[in-house]
Amino acid sequence: MKHLLGIENLNRDQIMHILETAVSFEEINQRQIKKVPTLKGLSVINFFAEPSTRTRMSFEVAEKRLSADSYNIAVSGSAITKGETLSDTALNLQAMAPDCLIIRHAVSGTPHMLAQIMDCSIINAGDGFHEHPTQALLDAYTIQKKKGKLDGLKVALMGDIAHSRVARSNIHLLTKTGSHVTVAGPATMIPKDIKKLGVEVTYDPKEAVKDADIVMMLRIQEERESGLMYPDRREYAKFFCLDEKLLSYAKPDATVMHPGPANRGVEIDDNIMDGDRSVILEQVANGVAVRMAVLYLLLGGSNS
Amino acid sequence: MKHLLGIENLNRDQIMHILETAVSFEEINQRQIKKVPTLKGLSVINFFAEPSTRTRMSFEVAEKRLSADSYNIAVSGSAITKGETLSDTALNLQAMAPDCLIIRHAVSGTPHMLAQIMDCSIINAGDGFHEHPTQALLDAYTIQKKKGKLDGLKVALMGDIAHSRVARSNIHLLTKTGSHVTVAGPATMIPKDIKKLGVEVTYDPKEAVKDADIVMMLRIQEERESGLMYPDRREYAKFFCLDEKLLSYAKPDATVMHPGPANRGVEIDDNIMDGDRSVILEQVANGVAVRMAVLYLLLGGSNS
Amino acid sequence: MKHLLGIENLNRDQIMHILETAVSFEEINQRQIKKVPTLKGLSVINFFAEPSTRTRMSFEVAEKRLSADSYNIAVSGSAITKGETLSDTALNLQAMAPDCLIIRHAVSGTPHMLAQIMDCSIINAGDGFHEHPTQALLDAYTIQKKKGKLDGLKVALMGDIAHSRVARSNIHLLTKTGSHVTVAGPATMIPKDIKKLGVEVTYDPKEAVKDADIVMMLRIQEERESGLMYPDRREYAKFFCLDEKLLSYAKPDATVMHPGPANRGVEIDDNIMDGDRSVILEQVANGVAVRMAVLYLLLGGSNS
Numbered sequence: 001m002k003h004l005l006g007i008e009n010l011n012r013d014q015i016m017h018i019l020e021t022a023v024s025f026e027e028i029n030q031r032q033i034k035k036v037p038t039l040k041g042l043s044v045i046n047f048f049a050e051p052s053t054r055t056r057m058s059f060e061v062a063e064k065r066l067s068a069d070s071y072n073i074a075v076s077g078s079a080i081t082k083g084e085t086l087s088d089t090a091l092n093l094q095a096m097a098p099d100c101l102i103i104r105h106a107v108s109g110t111p112h113m114l115a116q117i118m119d120c121s122i123i124n125a126g127d128g129f130h131e132h133p134t135q136a137l138l139d140a141y142t143i144q145k146k147k148g149k150l151d152g153l154k155v156a157l158m159g160d161i162a163h164s165r166v167a168r169s170n171i172h173l174l175t176k177t178g179s180h181v182t183v184a185g186p187a188t189m190i191p192k193d194i195k196k197l198g199v200e201v202t203y204d205p206k207e208a209v210k211d212a213d214i215v216m217m218l219r220i221q222e223e224r225e226s227g228l229m230y231p232d233r234r235e236y237a238k239f240f241c242l243d244e245k246l247l248s249y250a251k252p253d254a255t256v257m258h259p260g261p262a263n264r265g266v267e268i269d270d271n272i273m274d275g276d277r278s279v280i281l282e283q284v285a286n287g288v289a290v291r292m293a294v295l296y297l298l299l300g301g302s303n304s
Numbered sequence: 305m306k307h308l309l310g311i312e313n314l315n316r317d318q319i320m321h322i323l324e325t326a327v328s329f330e331e332i333n334q335r336q337i338k339k340v341p342t343l344k345g346l347s348v349i350n351f352f353a354e355p356s357t358r359t360r361m362s363f364e365v366a367e368k369r370l371s372a373d374s375y376n377i378a379v380s381g382s383a384i385t386k387g388e389t390l391s392d393t394a395l396n397l398q399a400m401a402p403d404c405l406i407i408r409h410a411v412s413g414t415p416h417m418l419a420q421i422m423d424c425s426i427i428n429a430g431d432g433f434h435e436h437p438t439q440a441l442l443d444a445y446t447i448q449k450k451k452g453k454l455d456g457l458k459v460a461l462m463g464d465i466a467h468s469r470v471a472r473s474n475i476h477l478l479t480k481t482g483s484h485v486t487v488a489g490p491a492t493m494i495p496k497d498i499k500k501l502g503v504e505v506t507y508d509p510k511e512a513v514k515d516a517d518i519v520m521m522l523r524i525q526e527e528r529e530s531g532l533m534y535p536d537r538r539e540y541a542k543f544f545c546l547d548e549k550l551l552s553y554a555k556p557d558a559t560v561m562h563p564g565p566a567n568r569g570v571e572i573d574d575n576i577m578d579g580d581r582s583v584i585l586e587q588v589a590n591g592v593a594v595r596m597a598v599l600y601l602l603l604g605g606s607n608s
Numbered sequence: 609m610k611h612l613l614g615i616e617n618l619n620r621d622q623i624m625h626i627l628e629t630a631v632s633f634e635e636i637n638q639r640q641i642k643k644v645p646t647l648k649g650l651s652v653i654n655f656f657a658e659p660s661t662r663t664r665m666s667f668e669v670a671e672k673r674l675s676a677d678s679y680n681i682a683v684s685g686s687a688i689t690k691g692e693t694l695s696d697t698a699l700n701l702q703a704m705a706p707d708c709l710i711i712r713h714a715v716s717g718t719p720h721m722l723a724q725i726m727d728c729s730i731i732n733a734g735d736g737f738h739e740h741p742t743q744a745l746l747d748a749y750t751i752q753k754k755k756g757k758l759d760g761l762k763v764a765l766m767g768d769i770a771h772s773r774v775a776r777s778n779i780h781l782l783t784k785t786g787s788h789v790t791v792a793g794p795a796t797m798i799p800k801d802i803k804k805l806g807v808e809v810t811y812d813p814k815e816a817v818k819d820a821d822i823v824m825m826l827r828i829q830e831e832r833e834s835g836l837m838y839p840d841r842r843e844y845a846k847f848f849c850l851d852e853k854l855l856s857y858a859k860p861d862a863t864v865m866h867p868g869p870a871n872r873g874v875e876i877d878d879n880i881m882d883g884d885r886s887v888i889l890e891q892v893a894n895g896v897a898v899r900m901a902v903l904y905l906l907l908g909g910s911n912s
Contacts, residue, residue: 029401033344033345033346034345034347034401035344035345035373040641040643041641041642041643042641043642043669043672045665053377053393053396053397054396057349057375057377057397057400058400060375061347061375061400061402064347064373064375069643069672071665071668071669071672073661073665084868084869084870085872088868088869088870088872089661089869091889092661092662092868092869092889092892093661093665094889095889095890095892095893096665096666096669096892096893096895096896097637097642097893097896098669260388260392260396261388261392261393261396262388262392264389264392281395281396281398281399282399284396284399284400285399285400285401287400288400288401333705337648337649337650338649338651338705339648339649339677357681357697357700357701358700361653361679361681361701361704362704364679365651365679365704365706368651368677368679564692564696564700565692565696565697565700566692566696568693568696585699585700585702585703586703588700588703588704589703589704589705591704592704592705
């Protein structure tokens with residue numbers, strides 16, 4: 001495995017191998033000194049062409065804990081503003097011989113394009129409405145820690161499915177590992193052909209949550225087009241906000257997840273977000289371990 | 305001591321201990337190779353939600369000279385722009401297990417709030433009009449080097465006292481260590497209750513400077529509200545700009561200080577700023593040593 | 609040699625010494641682990657007051673491969689926005705005792721001014737329309753690798769000569785090392801006194817390219833004033849875009865260069881840019897080695 005472009009093109013064994021590898025990195029993250037020399041001398045570029053704190057920081061923490069050299073490129077300071085094409089920018093970065101490029105970009109398929117023209121490893125940190133594979137992997141890692149397994153679970157995935165790369169990557173992963181996914185949201189937010197990915201569809205949040213082991217809420221992303229899809233946030237919240245009442249339809253030991261950043265009171269109620277069934281911050285913590293595992297497997301696997 | 309939130313809650317012994325610790329770090333900063341492995345493998349996040357070159361750089365230099373891993377978050381690229389609350393951003397950063405968060409924020413009390421919800425050490429790098437403790441510590445370090453003591457000195461503190469966190473932290477520190485502080489400025493820039501902090505108040509700059517050992521000028525901060533407090537910069541300068549004539553009222557060996565960045569010709573005259581009584585650049589140099597001491601005491605004290 | 613401010617003040621031996629030193633760094637860049645401890649513990653500040661991806665990244669890669677500590681300052685987050693003068697900002701940075709400051713600035717002569725007031729080494733990473741010495745050095749390195757020599761070559765330099773610091777540095781370098789430079793461009797883009805630098809001038813691109821060993825295209829920089837100099841991009845491209853036809857006037861083994869970022873279809877045609885006579889990406893790769901050499905000679909020469 002040279003790149004991590006998406007979950008769609010991974011098989012179950014590859015997914016499980018990444019998750020197993022992450023266990024030892026979670027252990028490193030619990031030490032007082034959370035740093036190992038594994039990737040010393042290697043260069044990793046974080047190229048975020050969309051704003052991000054959490055994901056960029058999580059990758060940078062993973063890189064530095066593995067002793068790699070980190071480089072940050074944000075779009076505002078980049079050559080893109082000088083009219084250069086993205087592929088020319090990429091070839092120029094390639095000429096500096098990095099070992100890995102982590103890319104977030106508003107255009108779906110950008111990481112795949114870069115993987116074709118660059119020699120280094122490419123990690124997709126979110127491309128358009130397409131995939132966000134490390135998010136799905138850290139979600140799966142979190143589910144497995146909580147439930148002890150990834151198969152036979154009932155997962156409710158709620159929100160703007162159409163515009164969510166997180167949804168798409170999670171659907172690929174959870175169906176590959178044998179869980180049952182039900183997606184729910186306003187009809188305008190559910191793509192017509194989503195059933196082809198092996199999920200059940202409902203427009204009724206109660207039906208989606210019913211007997212769920214996992215309730216995974218998606219962010220209502222005003223910065224994307226999804227704002228056009230429903231009258232207003234209050235209207236959305238009235239039907240789809242995860243509160244005590246809606247969650248009461250799930251299994252008593254149901255786990256609540258959210259990729260963040262969350263809009264409190266829109267897609268998730270304060271009580272639930274801060275409650276004891278929420279693993280939202282565990283997701284973030286596990287994200288560092290999972291990204292360390294991915295970097296290790298792509299860049300350091302042969303050495304060690 | 306786990307956090308450095310302000311000077312107000314420190315006692316004299318704690319202040320003197322930080323200043324004594326800084327001495328050995330000043331020595332390191334004079335070596336050819338200014339780097340020690342003290343904090344190797346620890347993670348420090350510089351979270352600056354207000355623009356800063358000097359303070360952010362000073363902290364980053366301190367961190368890297370102690371071999372810590374530095375992370376920079378500027379507000380424009382942060383999740384805050386996606387509508388997440390600051391406390392949620394903080395909890396997310398906490399989940400990545402940093403050892404220290406350095407925070408600058410326009411809202412007073414932000415560092416204290418973060419100290420309550422995060423596990424890592426918090427250092428206040430300036431919160432609203434409240435405190436900027438490392439600035440007061442580096443000022444005290446500079447005074448002590450110059451005058452050999454921190455008690456019994458007459459200090460004039462001039463400018464927009466109402467909107468200055470630097471003033472507030474310096475007043476706390478200098479009164480705790482036994483110096484006599486006189487604040488001066490236009491009446492609109494002096495808070496009514498400032499006398500409660502143990503300072504003398506005057507609206508006459510000559511009276512403040514008279515027989516002073518230390519003349520500390522504050523920045524007129526157009527980016528804050530203080531612009532509303534006086535007719536214009538020229539009017540302000542006419543009365544309060546520190547020039548040869550005004551400084552002639554101070555002791556002959558008086559020391560001139562400014563936290564920077566300075567507005568030349570507004571609060572301080574070129575001749576004075578660049579003259580031999582000014583220690584403005586020594587303040588900056590000492591800032592690195594003092595911040596190394598603070599980081600060492602908060603993060604590394606137990607190991608060494 | 610303490611600073612690298614421009615090519616104009618270097619002699620041929622100094623230039624050749626930098627290029628020879630770069631050879632061993634190119635070799636390091638071809639290893640699996642591209643990192644050496646040469647500058648461990650030294651601090652290098654990248655102060656880019658104009659947007660840049662390529663050059664800033666190239667310097668940062670060079671610094672980290674030499675194990676220096678890198679600091680990045682972009683103008684938007686800097687004290688300049690608070691009304692501080694550049695020389696005050698510089699003196700403040702100096703007080704933190706960096707070993708080197710790399711400066712890009714829109715005002716010609718800025719690096720020279722900084723060299724006069726700061727103690728650390730200054731590297732000019734592009735000042736106004738004046739010089740960009742590391743670009744000329746990496747171009748020369750690339751030419752030498754390709755042609756085996758720097759003297760007796762016929763070089764065509766085409767585009768907006770008046771507003772190009774790349775042109776100016778290359779003209780200085782190539783005339784010092786004994787090559788023959790012809791500059792070409794619209795009459796509005798050729799400064800009247802350019803012949804004094806020892807180049808030939810033509811307004812006919814074919815004449816410039818005729819029998820050239822090297823065809824070096826310049827970027828049409830819309831972000832500068834050059835947009836005012838010709839009717840529109842299409843008009844410019846019609847006469848000066850390097851395509852198969854224009855390049856056919858050069859020697860059959862002519863080498864095509866561009867400092868990037870390129871405007872495809874404006875100053876250079878896709879076929880040529882991506883063709884086998886283009887060394888544009890080699891230029892970028894060589895840039896890292898050349899910058900490592902410069903940093904080594906300025907900062908580490910005495911130690912090793």
